[in-house]
Amino acid sequence: MVILILIFFRNPLRTFPLNESHILSPADGKVVVIEEVEETEYFNDKRRVISIFMSPLNVHSNRYPIGGETKYVKYHKGKYLVAWHPKSSLENERNTVVVKNENFEILFRQIAGWMARRIISYARVGEKAEQSQDMGFIRFGSRVDIYLPLSVRVRVSLGDQVRGGMTVIAK
Numbered sequence: 684m685v686i687l688i689l690i691f692f693r694n695p696l697r698t699f700p701l702n703e704s705h706i707l708s709p710a711d712g713k714v715v716v717i718e719e720v721e722e723t724e725y726f727n728d729k730r731r732v733i734s735i736f737m738s739p740l741n742v743h744s745n746r747y748p749i750g751g752e753t754k755y756v757k758y759h760k761g762k763y764l765v766a767w768h769p770k771s772s773l774e775n776e777r778n779t780v781v782v783k784n785e786n787f788e789i790l791f792r793q794i795a796g797w798m799a800r801r802i803i804s805y806a807r808v809g810e811k812a813e814q815s816q817d818m819g820f821i822r823f824g825s826r827v828d829i830y831l832p833l834s835v836r837v838r839v840s841l842g843d844q845v846r847g848g849m850t851v852i853a854k
Contacts, residue, residue, distance in 0.1 A: 751784030
């Protein structure tokens with residue numbers, strides 16, 4: 684059991700050539716949703732959401748998809764529905780972060796699943812976010828949603844396995 688806990692809480696050091704025109708995956712996992720939605724917490728407009736499900740076997744450290752200034756951070760108490768449930772984005776415990784740079788303003792949301800029950804975020808409003816750097820952690824099975832402008836070109840497909848801070852999900 685101790686070995687499984689150590690494997691779960693790992694946070695591998697990753698290096699990747701950074702590019703301001705790329706949006707990187709904020710988490711390791713499987714792409715389970717790509718769709719156009721109305722984002723109602725911050726932007727109040729149509730956005731493309733990409734949802735990444737993290738199984739208990741994935742690395743659960745979350746990373747900044749872009750560099751820039753952290754414009755918004757808000758924690759929401761909530762339920763603990765299974766992370767792949769469509770309502771989990773709005774009803775589960777979650778933490779929302781918005782980062783803006785010259786190219787993009789994106790929102791990403793850490794969502795606790797039924798096992799997770801603990802979100803940790805290092806993001807603070809007004810602080811500099813560095814692309815691919817740690818921004819938080821979700822314990823035990825969860826999901827990250829990232830809301831992108833409709834103008835970006837999505838580079839992943841449903842079912843793709845992505846790696847946080849390494850996989851280019853959009854340009």
